[in-house]
Amino acid sequence: MPSHSFTLNGRRVTVEAPADMPLLWVLRDLLNVTGPKYGCGVGACRACTSHLDGDEIQPRVVPVADCAGREVTTIEGLADGDRLHPVQQAWLDCDVAQCGFCQPGQIMAAAALLKKTPRPTDADIDRIENVCRCGTYSRIREAIDKAAAGS
Amino acid sequence: MLVLEVTPANKVVVRLPRVEVGQGVTTAVAMMIAEELDARLADVDIPLADARSEGNQFTGGSSSDRRRRPENPRVTKVVMAADVRTAVNPRGLQAQLMGTAVDGISTILRAGLHIDRGAVRESSFADFLPQTPSGGTPISLRSPASGTPRSTSRRTSCPPTAIPAAPGELGVPAAAGAVANAYARATGTKPRRFPLNF
Ligand code: FES
Numbered sequence: 001m002p003s004h005s006f007t008l009n010g011r012r013v014t015v016e017a018p019a020d021m022p023l024l025w026v027l028r029d030l031l032n033v034t035g036p037k038y039g040c041g042v043g044a045c046r047a048c049t050s051h052l053d054g055d056e057i058q059p060r061v062v063p064v065a066d067c068a069g070r071e072v073t074t075i076e077g078l079a080d081g082d083r084l085h086p087v088q089q090a091w092l093d094c095d096v097a098q099c100g101f102c103q104p105g106q107i108m109a110a111a112a113l114l115k116k117t118p119r120p121t122d123a124d125i126d127r128i129e130n131v132c133r134c135g136t137y138s139r140i141r142e143a144i145d146k147a148a149a150g151s
Numbered sequence: 152m153l154v155l156e157v158t159p160a161n162k163v164v165v166r167l168p169r170v171e172v173g174q175g176v177t178t179a180v181a182m183m184i185a186e187e188l189d190a191r192l193a194d195v196d197i198p199l200a201d202a203r204s205e206g207n208q209f210t211g212g213s214s215s216d217r218r219r220r221p222e223n224p225r226v227t228k229v230v231m232a233a234d235v236r237t238a239v240n241p242r243g244l245q246a247q248l249m250g251t252a253v254d255g256i257s258t259i260l261r262a263g264l265h266i267d268r269g270a271v272r273e274s275s276f277a278d279f280l281p282q283t284p285s286g287g288t289p290i291s292l293r294s295p296a297s298g299t300p301r302s303t304s305r306r307t308s309c310p311p312t313a314i315p316a317a318p319g320e321l322g323v324p325a326a327a328g329a330v331a332n333a334y335a336r337a338t339g340t341k342p343r344r345f346p347l348n349f
Contacts, residue, residue, distance in 0.1 A: 044275050095242045098250060135253030136246065 006067040008033065009077025015064065023059035023067055024048050027074060035075035035104045039131075046130040049105035049112075050074045056112035075104035078111060087111045090147035098134035106130050110144050119148055155184070163190055166200035224334055224347055226256050233321060236313035248322045255326025259334070261348040 005014040008031065015030050027033040027050075036059050039047035043061035050059050051073040052066075059072075078085045084092070087110045097103045109128045117124050125144055132140070156164045163184060171177050177197040185192045229252045238244045265272040272278070335341045 040275050042275055095246065098243075098246050134246070135250030137253060138249055139246065 002065070004064050004068050006069060007071045009073055017064050019065035020063045023050075023057075023062045023064050023072070026064045027059060027072075033074055033076055037101055037104060039102070039105075044131075045102070045105075046109065047102050047105040049108040049130060051108060051112060054112075054115060056109055073108075075108055078108065085111055086147045086150055087114060087143070090143040090150065094139050094143040094146060096136050096139040096143050098132075098136055102130060102132045102134075103136075106132065106136075106140055110140070110147065114144070114148055120144065161194060163188060163195045165195075165197055167197050168200040171199060224260060224337075226260070226330055226333070229256075229326065229329075231322060231326070233318060235316045235318050235321070237315040239315050244318055247318050251318075251320060251322030252326040254320075254323045255328075256330050257346075258323070258327045259330040259342075259345050259347060261346045263346040263349050265349075 001016040002019055003014055003016045004019075004026075005012060007013070008027075013031060015026055017026055017030060024036055024038060027036055028038065036050050037047035038060065039045035041060060043058040046058055048059045049056055051057065051071075052062065053070050054073070079088060085107075087107050091097070091103070091107055096106070106128075109130050113120055113124065113128060122141075125141055128140075153165060153168070158164060165180065165184060167177060167180055169176050177199075181192060181195040181197045184190070184197075185195045188195075231248050231252060233244070233248055235244060331342055331345070334347065
């Protein structure tokens with residue numbers, strides 16, 4: 001079984017897994033990092049959204065071999081120690097979560113957006129396609145605007 | 152030409168080049184203007200304009216509302232009120248109502264399944280098109296949910312001592328019906344098949 005090493009939330013990890021195993025299985029089942037959620041299994045609902053070298057990815061559709069030597073960040077690694085990421089803080093302030101299942105992915109998508117586009121327009125926010133069954137969309141928008149205004 | 156005047160006393164006056172013969176056109180126009188300007192209906196005054204040479208002094212009952220069949224109808228504002236008796240967690244209640252509004256909007260506008268020769272065409276969320284922030288259907292909800300808890304308690308009717316009722320799916324049928332009715336009002340066409348964007 002090939003082994004793959006990468007940086008996960010600032011820590012170097014090595015796993016043994018088939019090269020084409022989705023990163024999501026590696027994170028959740030082998031490394032017990034369960035922030036990225038398993039929703040649709042095809043990269044459509046985006047509940048698993050995380051970052052690879054700072055860019056948004058859906059770990060369900062990224063093979064672990066593609067991550068070798070790179071930096072994977074999940075919701076668990078977004079905060080700076082005890083200091084929440086501005087997006088996380090805005091999420092708390094706006095009380096965004098309902099059932100919460102989609103929220104790690106929503107936050108990671110918003111953080112990736114703000115990194116590239118610190119002052120997003122409505123149209124920029126429209127491009128986030130993460131699905132929320134509870135329909136928290138208007139508070140998501142509110143929180144992104146708040147995080148953008150604060151940074 | 153229409154002139155919309157805001158007087159120093161903060162009244163909105165529009166002289167309407169139409170004839171009011173009981174069809175309610177002044178009320179309909181006043182409501183639309185109040186809605187667009189976030190003004191109080193009582194502050195909008197619609198006197199009838201003097202007769203004009205271009206001869207457009209019709210009753211206007213049918214044309215005072217926008218008559219069109221939009222390609223991609225969207226909901227730009229939702230106002231909700233709910234009586235759940237006691238709101239145990241007002242922010243949670245607001246959130247749930249917003250969710251039900253999103254569901255109602257989705258159901259009417261675009262969330263549907265196609266059956267191709269007996270099989271469902273849509274395979275997952277990506278083609279089922281529930282309401283999301285994307286997809287050209289932006290919504291800005293102004294429900295009891297927006298604003299501070301203070302303004303919420305003013306806008307939701309919750310007598311403080313009654314036993315709480317479950318808000319669960321409360322808003323879905325109301326929101327769906329409201330969106331379908333709004334579409335009928337905006338276009339002059341009563342929709343009978345849903346979703347509208349299919
Ligand atoms: S908070 Fe429940 S699915 Fe988004």
